[in-house]
Structures are given as C-alpha cells and as structure tokens.
Amino acid sequence: MDQFLLVYRGAPDGASHSHQHDPERWDSWFDSLGARVLDRGSLSHASVDIDTRLAGPKSSASALAGYSVLAATDFNEAVKLAEQCPIFDEHGSLEIARLSH
Numbered sequence: 001m002d003q004f005l006l007v008y009r010g011a012p013d014g015a016s017h018s019h020q021h022d023p024e025r026w027d028s029w030f031d032s033l034g035a036r037v038l039d040r041g042s043l044s045h046a047s048v049d050i051d052t053r054l055a056g057p058k059s060s061a062s063a064l065a066g067y068s069v070l071a072a073t074d075f076n077e078a079v080k081l082a083e084q085c086p087i088f089d090e091h092g093s094l095e096i097a098r099l100s101h
Contacts (some may be wrong), residue, residue: 001071003099005076006085008065010092017099024050030068034053036081039069065092 021043030037043066065087072078078096087094 007095041068
C-alpha cells in the first residue's frame, strides 16, 4: 500500500451559503474509508503564502483548506476513494500526491 496526501482547496471557509461546511458529512466520509485513513489531518480556515524568506507572509491565493493521508494501492484507487469527499459539495476541490517512503 502506498500513502497519498489529499490537499483540500477552496472550502470549507469559502463555501457558499447554500452549501455550508458540514462536519457530520466529513465524519461519515472518513468513517466509510475505514482503515484507509492513515491521518484525518485537519481542515483550515485561513492560510498565508511566503514566496521568499525576505518578503514575509501575504494572503494565500491557493485557498488551502486542509489535508488528509490515505492508504491506496495506486493513484486510481486513491482517486476512487476521494470521489465522495464532501469538499466537492462545498464548492472546493482536492489534489492528490503520492508520498515517498
């Protein structure tokens, strides 16, 4: 099994009023993944960018919203596991990266 980092973008803080962040949906989704969830991670509600050591922080343009770590056999399975993620219902998106061992 490989480990995959899921990076959530654009929500929950930026969710529209018609699709509010619902912690119970997130809990249900994580529960449905069972032992595949290696680290539920955390959702964030603010982020900053630091482009260089000297420039200092500024408001982030990436809309970083959190992360999780899942176990999967390959990218295809990681994508399949992520398809039901609540981030999509909150007008967000996610990025998946394979972690090295």
